[in-house]
Amino acid sequence: MRPNLHTTGWPLNGEAGLATVMLLVANSDYDVAVTEATNSGAATVPSRRGRGDKSSPTIYDIAKLAGVNPSTVSRALSKPGRVSAKTQKIIEDAAEQLNYRVNPFARALPTGRTQTFGLIVADITNPTFFDIIRGAESTGSSRDYTLVLAESAESADTEVTASRRMLSTVDGLILASPRMDDEQIRALAADKPVVVINRDVDGVPCVVPDVTKGIGQAVRSLAANGHKQIAYVAGPAQSWMSARRWEGVQSASEWSKLGAVRVESSKPTVDGGRYVARDILDSGATAVITYNDLLAIGLMQELQAAGVRVPDQISIVGFDDIFGADFTTPPLTTVRSPLGECGSRAATLLLDMLHGNEGPSGAIHVDTELVVRGSSGRLLA
Amino acid sequence: MRPNLHTTGWPLNGEAGLATVMLLVANSDYDVAVTEATNSGAATVPSRRGRGDKSSPTIYDIAKLAGVNPSTVSRALSKPGRVSAKTQKIIEDAAEQLNYRVNPFARALPTGRTQTFGLIVADITNPTFFDIIRGAESTGSSRDYTLVLAESAESADTEVTASRRMLSTVDGLILASPRMDDEQIRALAADKPVVVINRDVDGVPCVVPDVTKGIGQAVRSLAANGHKQIAYVAGPAQSWMSARRWEGVQSASEWSKLGAVRVESSKPTVDGGRYVARDILDSGATAVITYNDLLAIGLMQELQAAGVRVPDQISIVGFDDIFGADFTTPPLTTVRSPLGECGSRAATLLLDMLHGNEGPSGAIHVDTELVVRGSSGRLLA
């Protein structure tokens, strides 16, 4: 087997007020013995100057061992076909013998290429984004790219800041449910490849779940269960996707001859869901579709605490089908967004763009579907 | 206000079979106007300075503008006090005018310092680690450090691999619930500062929740509710913490004159919990303490599905108090580990070590406590 000569690099210093985390998923199996490094417990703290004894091998070491020029080594390891098969072999053997790993910093410096792409999400603690992250990460990793994540704390300004900063050290960027406006997104896209998830921005490649199908199923299901009036709990005001979902609810309700009202939430979290419980009761609706599952869970908890029976008195339908949506009692009925697929598609798109391919002109659509569980059903009231 | 001259760097290339994700949390508020850069497409500052209008300014640009040597710029920006206040001012002004950001790659190359520390967790999808990550990230960020995360997929080998790889590009390392053996950990610690969470390794600084208190409360509470026989659902075989919890359960049970049996789980997840339901019923225990909340949730779901009433017939107590533990019906009683605090303490410890302080000799202990919710109670059977 050909030795794997690449390695993984890392972020550097956090900016005050701008923290950084990086996640490294290791499912590898081959890698040369590591335990051997167990030298005497002379715990050498990396003292100020302490370079010394055990720095890792460089292409110069390989060059010396292989009897060639360092530039030849560099080419052998990164420009396939540029050197003869014979030299290639010699160099690879030497590299393996020395257990060589490229220094990512040294590599990034002259090239500017970082083998890295960014993903900006509104809130990392929101499980919704978890699948997107997973999806993007896995396709990224399968193509030797590293995913860099940033959170915008649901703020458009922070989002722009983080994106800008990221863009300078990343090869491309994925924006999941961006809150900034279209112009800002296009401005970013002018600098480096950008792909947007959960929103349709003209002139920028997008991956968007088509809510029509899922919402249609949900509304028809509610209508079939005797509901006449449904409420939609909206997400953040700047959320493009929240607007689409509300449109979907409206048009599906119209089709099914139901009334639909919109209720605003303070934030798209469990707490936010709790806070809208009263508004829901006041609205007179017997069925609720929420912008996301967290709102649905919070709402259900609060309603149940107030003695409202779910789904007998009020049916609740969430959105996204996040991890934990089935922890509740009754388990949550929800419109599943293929978030993992979105993340994965977006990453594929971006990586293709990084490799020279043009991005698609229109948005890529993926389907949503209703997952019926216990929180929705026939109206008994 | 003094301009912030630092910036954030990123990871580089993923290794085949070793994926990388990085999370960047932006809660910043100050930062020189960034939105301004987005209005007109070509609003790239005075740009005409060098040649290409797209590359970001370097210390050489600043040096030229300020009329000093690049090395002086370097010192002004990173070695406080090394240059005179006057020159310092001139340089800082020039830097701000050019909207300078250090190139993290260029900085890391000669110094080896990355302003980065690693955190290795067994499973990123496990919410248990979420708080640890959060805690470590936030203290890290407050001290201008970037957190790099890796997942070991519950495998000791992968863990060693990931740690080794990480160690080469990170200033220090935090191991959360490591699965590798003590020797391997000490070997890592010999290279660079290492802090361990959820395990006590001799000779290495550790942050460990003291399960005694929480488990004591849990067992006494169960005893007071009439239970005579309790079961412990164990976690992964290599988990040091799982062993400690089992010991805690045994000794507390002995003290309270209860019988205690141990049941093995296949994996510490919701599914793992479902799979042990039969074993639990067979064990004859009327109360269960699980290695973690996920197991408890899965177990409870499966038992309820089998018609077992919780807590009337069986009481269930989880461990950790993860996000979502209260989504269940009944909400989960659990022994809360101050995971966030562990992460935060570990980061503080590590950063102190990076700044020259010696690590503590013994392990740092943090308390656990019982959180009583609905899944435990009086035995009615």
Add this chain to the structure above:
DNA sequence: CACAAACTGTCAACCGGTTGCCAAAAATTG
């Protein structure tokens, strides 16, 4: 077989900072 085209390896110039060493300048002291 002569000549052009294709292939290979070397040289050297970066990429953008950092830092040891040294000398000029400033501050302190006798």
Add this chain to the structure above:
DNA sequence: CAATTTTTGGCAACCGGTTGACAGTTTGTG
């Protein structure tokens, strides 16, 4: 005011790769 110490800034050598230019070899073609 001269001698000495302390500051301060400049020079240049890295850190570890990448890459354009170029020359020596091979290979291909007529």
